[in-house]
Amino acid sequence: KPSTSHTHSSSISKTKNLDGYVGFANLPNQVYRKSVKKGFEFNLMVIGESGLGKSTFINSLFLAELYNTEDFPNTFERRRKTLFIDSTSVLLNEKGVNLRLSIIDTPGFGESIDNSNCWQPIIDFVDSKYEEFLNAESKINRKLPILDNRVHCCLHFIAPGHTLKTLDIEVMKKLHDRVNLIPVIAKADTMTPEEIKTFKTNVLNVINDHNIQIYEFPDIEDDELENNRSNSALKSKIPFAIVGSNTVIENEGKPFRGRQYPWGCVNVDDLSHCDFMALRTMLIRTHMQDLKDVTNNVHYENYRFKKLAYVTGDKAKPTNKNPFQQLEEERKEAEARLEKMKNEMEGVFDLKVKEKIARLKESEVNLEKQQEAMRISLEKEEKELEERRTVFLREKQIWEESNKEEEDKLRLSLEKEADK
Numbered sequence: 310k311p312s313t314s315h316t317h318s319s320s321i322s323k324t325k326n327l328d329g330y331v332g333f334a335n336l337p338n339q340v341y342r343k344s345v346k347k348g349f350e351f352n353l354m355v356i357g358e359s360g361l362g363k364s365t366f367i368n369s370l371f372l373a374e375l376y377n378t379e380d381f382p383n384t385f386e387r388r389r390k391t392l393f394i395d396s397t398s399v400l401l402n403e404k405g406v407n408l409r410l411s412i413i414d415t416p417g418f419g420e421s422i423d424n425s426n427c428w429q430p431i432i433d434f435v436d437s438k439y440e441e442f443l444n445a446e447s448k449i450n451r452k453l454p455i456l457d458n459r460v461h462c463c464l465h466f467i468a469p470g471h472t473l474k475t476l477d478i479e480v481m482k483k484l485h486d487r488v489n490l491i492p493v494i495a496k497a498d499t500m501t502p503e504e505i506k507t508f509k510t511n512v513l514n515v516i517n518d519h520n521i522q523i524y525e526f527p528d529i530e531d532d533e534l535e536n537n538r539s540n541s542a543l544k545s546k547i548p549f550a551i552v553g554s555n556t557v558i559e560n561e562g563k564p565f566r567g568r569q570y571p572w573g574c575v576n577v578d579d580l581s582h583c584d585f586m587a588l589r590t591m592l593i594r595t596h597m598q599d600l601k602d603v604t605n606n607v608h609y610e611n612y613r614f615k616k617l618a619y620v621t622g623d624k625a626k627p628t629n630k631n632p633f634q635q636l637e638e639e640r641k642e643a644e645a646r647l648e649k650m651k652n653e654m655e656g657v658f659d660l661k662v663k664e665k666i667a668r669l670k671e672s673e674v675n676l677e678k679q680q681e682a683m684r685i686s687l688e689k690e691e692k693e694l695e696e697r698r699t700v701f702l703r704e705k706q707i708w709e710e711s712n713k714e715e716e717d718k719l720r721l722s723l724e725k726e727a728d729k
């Protein structure tokens with residue numbers, strides 16, 4: 310019997326368990342097989358001053374020599390300096406899963422005498438990849454899948470020291486709304502754990518103060534993480550302080566990538582030595598897809614929006630703001646408008662109330678005046694009546710007096726006659 314459970318939704322109101330196996334449970338596998346066949350692509354950009362160990366880091370990241378070292382068979386070090394933005398693609402295969410990885414190496418900035426606009430080539434490169442993708446997407450006969458050369462992640466190498474340099478801040482400001490920016494502290498082996506801790510706090514404070522939006526690692530559960538190492542523990546390591554090495558050292562028969570010093574050695578993969586493993590885990594194992602999603606949904610959309618707004622000559626002029634910031638600003642504007650309207654309405658209301666009160670006062674005064682006038686006229690009338698009454702009484706008295714004489718005479722004569 311199918312068991313039912315009630316939900317509040319109107320269209321799908323019941324969850325049913327099926328009696329038998331239909332087969333759509335295999336859908337994730339189908340999607341999986343399709344994706345695996347297609348392979349994955351990931352484009353990683355590294356920026357920062359030269360000599361901070363960017364190339365070394367990349368090689369350590371994928372446990373492979375990504376740069377062609379045939380020219381220098383006896384060394385892992387790269388001899389040439391990166392002068393132009395240079396993209397290297399390799400096809401990596403792990404347990405049958407293909408990953409086309411492109412590393413975009415950039416010339417170390419801050420080397421010239423005039424470093425203003427040293428970020429421009431990087432911006433141009435990032436934008437040109439968006440442009441390519443947009444063009445491929447807008448073609449009528451587009452060939453699928455579109456090759457995705459967009460920069461999915463940009464590792465910003467920071468020199469060890471006390472705090473971020475002005476140039477670093479400037480570059481971050483220019484890039485943060487274009488790509489997923491992840492700051493990393495290079496050559497962490499040159500600092501003590503205490504120094505690293507202070508440096509990290511300083512860097513995060515500066516980033517915060519300048520409203521720089523670095524990539525936010527969302528919480529993603531991964532049951533396979535060793536030692537149940539939680540996502541948040543890895544996240545707390547931002548900005549990752551890393552050590553890179555292309556040298557394999559052996560310690561008690563166990564080979565590892567590390568750096569050897571007279572006083573001991575750093576194991577690059579050891580989390581208690583540096584954050585390299587944390588960064589690698591998040592970059593490759595847990596957050597690669599999210600980095601790609603954010604690139605597509607936020608940064609590319611942002612580029613597309615600016616571009617289309619510009620093309621259609623829309624009122625919305627191309628801005629350098631990211632959509633979230635823009636939304637937030639529009640929300641604030643709307644709120645301010647509403648507040649202004651509210652204030653105006655309140656003003657009008659106050660005015661009306663005042664007018665009404667004034668009118669009431671006026672009519673009260675008028676009434677009082679009328680009452681007073683009435684009282685005065687009544688008083689006047691009363692006085693007049695009183696005067697007339699006095700006049701009348703006096704006349705009556707005179708008349709009575711004059712009549713009395715006549716009356717007496719008449720009575721006397723009448724009495725005389727009666728006597729006869």
Ligand code: GDP
Nearest residue numbers: 359360361362363364365496497498551552553
């Ligand atoms: P890039 O110019 O940024 O690509 O730097 P490279 O990878 O070419 O490295 C420059 C130098 O720094 C090389 O001699 C590396 O061996 C060295 N290096 C790389 N990573 C580290 C590190 O984590 N710590 C230390 N102390 N040196 C490093």
